[in-house]
Amino acid sequence: MRDFREFVTIGFNNLRVYRLRSTLSLIGIIIGITAVVTIASIGEGSKSKIRKELKKMGTELISIFPKPVYFEQSENYSVSVTTDQFPLTKNDLLSIKKNASSVGNITEMIQKGHELGKECVVVWGIDVDFQDIAIVNVLQGRFINRIDIDMRRNICAIEMNRVAQKALKGTPKIGDLVSFGNRSYRIVGLVKREAFWIQRFTEMMDVYVPISVLEEEGSENKGYYAKAVSEDRLSNATYEIETILQSRRLGKKIFKAQSYGEYLKMQNKIIRVVTLVVGGVALLSLLVGSIGIMNVMLVSVGERTREIGIRIALGALRSDILLQFLIEAIILCIAGGIIGIIVGLIIAWIAAPLLQVPFIISWIVVFIGVTFSVFVGILSGLYPAFKASKLDPIEALRYE
C-alpha cells in the first residue's frame, strides 16, 4: 500500500516551487467557484426566507375573490376593489363545504380599514371557522364565539403586535373599550394568529370583531378564505373551488381562488431560473479555468519528464505517476476552491441584505464549492496525468 499523504506532500511541494504560475492558473477557478458559492448561498438564503414566509402565511391557505376590477391605492395599503354584482352567498359556501373534498374548511369575512392615532387598523369581521383556519392562539381572555356572532355583540379581540401596543399606548386591558369609525367595542381577548394571507409591507394593527356587526354596515370587501386538507392537496383545492363556483355561475369564471403557498412557490421558481442562468455562467468560467489548469499541468509534465523517468526507474507504477499529477491538479483546484469559497461567501454576505434574503453559511454551500473544485481538478488533471503516465522511461531518462 502506498502512503498516499506523500502524493499530497509532493503536490504541495511542486505548487510551492511554481507559486506564481500556480496562482495565475487559479484565477479562472477562483472566479468560477466564487460565482458558484455566491449563487448557492443566495439561493439557500432565499429558500429559507420562502420557507419561513410560507410558514407564517400558512401554506394550505386559499383566498377566494371576484376578479378585481381596479385597485385602490392609499399611502399604506392597496386593496383590490371588486363589484358586488355577483357576491358570494352562504349557499356557495355550503356547496364548497359539501362538494370540494380537498378543502378542509372555508369561511367568509369582511375587512375594513380604519385609523387609530397614526396607525392603520384592519378590522376583521369574522365567522366561527376563522379561528381554525387562521390558527388563532388566545394569549389572554377569549376569542370571538358563535354566541357573539349570533347576538351581534360589540366586542373585539386584538392581535398583539408592536403596532397594537403603539396605537393603544401599551398593552390593552380586557374589558376596555376601543372605537373604530363610529362604533365602540369591548375588548374580550388578546390573541396571536399563526397564518397570514397577505404579505404586508408595513405592519398594521389587526382587530377581530363578529362578522354580523360589520354586516349591518354593508358588505364591502367581503372575502372568502379556505384551507386545504393538506399542503399537497392545495392545487386540487383551488381547482375544486373554482370549478364549483364556475358551475354555480352558469359557467362564468368570476371568482378566482389563489393560494399564497403557490404564489411563493412561483417566486421560488423565478429564483431557480436566475440560479440556473448565473450557474451556467459559473460553469463556463470553471470550464475556462480548468483549461488554464490543464495547460499548466501539461507544461509541468513536460518540464518534469526526466523526473518521471527517474521515478519509474526507482519502481513507480504508471498509476503512481498518474495519481501524482492528478492529485497535484486537485490540490491546485482545491486551493483555488477555498479562495473562491471565501470570496463567494463575502460577496453573498454583501449581496444578501441588498436582495432582502438572509445570509446563510450552510455546509451545503461549502460542500458544493469543494466538490466543484475537486471535479474541475480531476477534469483538468486527467489528461496531463494520463500523458505523464504513458511516457517511455527510456526516452524520459534521455530527456534533457
Added chain:
Amino acid sequence: MLISISNGWKIYNKGPQEVTALREIDLKIKKGEYIAITGPSGSGKSTLLHILGCLDIPKKGEYRFDEKRVDGLSEREIAGIRNKRIGFVFQFFNLLPRINILQNVGVPLFYAGEKKDKREKWAYEALKKVDMEHRALHSPNELSGGEKQRAAIARAIVNDPDIILADEPTGNLDTKTGLNILNLFGYLNEEGRTVIIVSHDLRIAKRAKRVISLQDGMIEKQ
C-alpha cells in the same frame, strides 16, 4: 542463473532512420558477479543496461531475470523488480531537484509502500553507509558532484537490492572522486551484490572480474 539474454536485439525506429542499437546479444550473469561493460560511445552500452534493468524490453530474443521471461511479467511485477531487486546509478546522478537528500534516498521506499518514519530511518542508514548522513537535509543542488553520486548510490541500495546497475557513474567526476565512488562499488560487490558498471574508465575494467566490450551493438568475443 540470475540474468540471461539470448539473441537479444534492440532496434530504434522512432526517428527518420532505423538504428540497431543491439544485435545478437548472448549474455549470462551469475549472482555476485562484478562486470564492466565498455565500448565506444553509441555502441549500445546504455541500451543494454536498460534492458538488464527491466526499463526496456529487447525487440527480438529472450530476456530472463531469475529464470523468468521478463516480457511475460505484469507491469506490477516488473516495477517490483526495479524497485526491490535493482539499484540504478546514473551518470548525471538524477536526484530529484525539489526534495532534500533524505527524501531522495527514500523515494524507492515510498514505491515499496513504506511509511514515512521507516522511509526516513532507512534512508538515513543508507546515507550513513556512503558517509553522507551530514548532508541529509540539504537540497541536491547544494552538493558537489561526488556527493551527489554518493547520495544516488545510497538511493540505489536503500531497498537492499541484489543487483546494482551503474551507467558511467564516474563520467562526470574528477579522477580522485571517481576513485572514491569506484571503491564504494567494490565494497557493494564484496557484500555479495551483483554489480554491473557501464564505463570506458579503464580503472573499472581493471577491477571488474569480467569485462564485456560492445562494438556496434555486438559483444566482442574475448
